[in-house]
Amino acid sequence: MSKKVTIKIDGREFEVDNELSILQAARQNGIYIPAICYSDRFGAIGACRICAVEIAGMKKPMLSCAGKVKDGMEVTTNSPALDELxxxxxxxWDTFHPLQCGVCDKSGECDLQNINYEFNISENPKEAQTDPLTIPQGTIHYEWKIIHHDANxxxxxxxxxxxxxxxVNFGILALVKKDGDRKEIDTKDGKPLDCEFCGxxxxVCPTGAMSSKLFKYKARAWEMEKIPTTCGFCSSGCQMDLNVxxxxxxxxxSEESTPNMAxxxxLGRFNYSVSKSDRLIKEYSIDSKVLNQESMILELSQILKNTPKEKIFGISGARETQEDNLAxxxxxxxxxxxxxxxxxxSTHIAKLYKYLPQSVNGLHDFSEISESDLIICFGGDIANEMPRIDWAITRGAKLLKTSKVASVYWKDTKIDxxxxxPLRYEPGKELDFLASFAYALKSEGFGAGLDGLENLKESDVDVSSIIEEVKKASKIAFIVCE
Incomplete structure (x- = not known):
């Protein structure tokens, strides 16, 4: 359990959470420490080393992204020694990084470019000591789909x-050994990239090493207007910017300050071609008749006029936006x-709540999923249905290491x-699982709100593995898929 500790950063005293890193504590209090490899999305890596700070009583600088705060700690973020380091x-970095800023898509938003400006570096003394012919030629992965990777x-x-x-919980990339002592980012098996292509x-690439082939040589960062909008491909509501x-x-x-943390x-990142008018459907079919848009509207209007209003029914899909459903x-x-x-x-959630304890409440924030002791994912493939929930589950289980996950479905999915x-049932037997789960909860003393179970049939679905975790957990997220 977290508690407050008192630390000093550059002579200023702060009270902070003892679970924070030095870098996080500094950022929370408006103190800048340069960091290239760190992100709140995935935590500390410790690869760039540029976030090093001095700690009173320690002989060597410490990486602020990895070092945790301690009560009484005194931190110095800037000094001549740190500047030199x-x-x-x-x-x-500059010695091995080719000067291609004039044609690089990352120019204008490149972290390496920015850090050179920040430290006012206009020349590199190491260049004179390095024979250009000895600099190894990195791999350029022209064969990868969508993603362009230039190891140079x-x-x-x-x-x-x-x-x-x-x-993402895919884990296809790694820093792998190449010829000699040289290392490069590549797929673990050395084969062409074959993944979800989420981008x-x-x-997260700070340079132009990883870039989108769909965007390559289209525009410079400063030439585009960023228009904030909400992604409409699922109901997650991810915030993003259309670069126009x-x-x-x-x-x-997308920005890290958004609820979806960038x-x-x-679909959200690469399927922007749907905005083009030439992708619109040109032909429609009503009762096997092929019609253009104008004829289709007239035909449909006539059908609606000739049908008694009380006999017209409508069903919307489960993945429509709120605006579409409202219209x-x-x-x-x-x-x-x-x-x-x-x-x-609209119906399966209501049925589910009928059989769950009255203490069950809807989640108000995706972070509540990551902070849960037990995450029960029921009735679907959440990674495909709503990736943002998949990321929250992965964050709790893999990054924060606070969550155990139960996968309740009729087949294996990515979260496995x-x-x-794993708890499997036959397709269409969701209610059998709920019946077994509800009976087991009641038998273990979780009886509030579980009255009326005599209307449910007995089920042979074994839920003992999940019940054991339920008994240990203080906060449970029960996620119902489509």
């Missing part, structure tokens, strides 16, 4: 490795003057790779 690291631009911060493993590696030039969306990005799935409802309520509408997602407790 950081410059040496930047000189090393890589500073080996391993951010791409961390986000792929600790956020998270592109979003000449009224055309050239790429999609994380986007493959659908308003059309029925205001135009057709009836309320004969339903949604694929988190070491989850």
């Amino acid at each position: 950081r410059r040496e690291i930047i000189y090393e 631009l890589c500073i080996q911060c391993r951010r791409c490795v961390a986000v792929c493993d600790k956020v 998270q590696c592109v979003s 030039k000449n009224n055309e969306i050239l790429r999609v990005t 994380n986007l799935c493959n 659908f409802k308003m059309f029925f309520n205001n135009t057709l003057s009836n309320n004969n509408i339903d949604s694929l997602s 790779t988190l070491g989850s407790i």
Whole structure:
């Protein structure tokens, strides 16, 4: 359990949570420490070393991203020795990083470029000591789909490795050994990249080593206008920015300050071509008749006019946006003057709550999932249905290491790779699981709100493995899939 400790940073005293790193404590209190490889999305890596600080009583600098605060600790974030250490690291990066800023897509938003400006580095003394012919030629992965990877631009911060493993839970990238002592970021098996192609590696790359082939040479960062919007491909509501030039969306990005912490799935990041008018459906079919849009609207209007309003019903999909569902409802309520509408997602939740304790409340924030002791994922493949919940589950199980995961479905899914407790039932037997789960809860003394179970049939689904975890947990997230 966390508690407060008192530390000093650059002579100023602060009271902070003892579970924070030195870097996190400094940032929370408005103190800047340079850091290239760290991100709140996946935590400390310790690869760039530029976040090193001095600790009173210690002979050598400590990496602030990895070192935890301690009561009475005194931290110095800037000194001549630290400045020299950081410059040496930047000189090393610059020596092996080709000067291609003029044609690099990352120019204008490159962390390496920014850190050189920050330290006012206009020349590199190491360049004169290095024979250009001895600098190894890195691999350029032209064969990868969507993602362009140029190892010559890589500073080996391993951010791409961390986000792929600790956020996406795919873990296909690694720093692998090449010829001699040389190392490069590559797939673990050396084969062409074959993954979800979410582009998270592109979003965290501090240089232009990882980039999008769909965006390559389209525009410079400062030429585009960023238009904030909400992703509509699922109900997660991820916040993102449409990067627009000449009224055309050239790429999609997101900021770490957003609730989704800059994380986007493959649809949110790369499927912006849906905004183009040429992708619109040109032909429609009603009763096997192929119609254009204008004829379709006329035909549908005639059908609605000739049908008694009380006999018109509508069902919306489970993945529509709130705005789409509201428009659908308003059309029925205001135009057709009836309320004969339903949604694929509106009934199973209500049925589920009928059989769960009254103390069960809806989640108000995705962070509540990551902070739960036990996460029960029921009835679907959450990674495909709602990636943002998948990221929250992965964060709790893999990064924060606070959560155990139970996967309740009729087949294996991606979250099983988190070491989850697998519980399988036959397709269509969801109610049998709920019956067994509810009876087991009641038999273990979790009886509040479980009255009326005599209406449920007995089930042979074995839920003992999950019940044991329920008894240990103080906070449980029960996630119902589509």
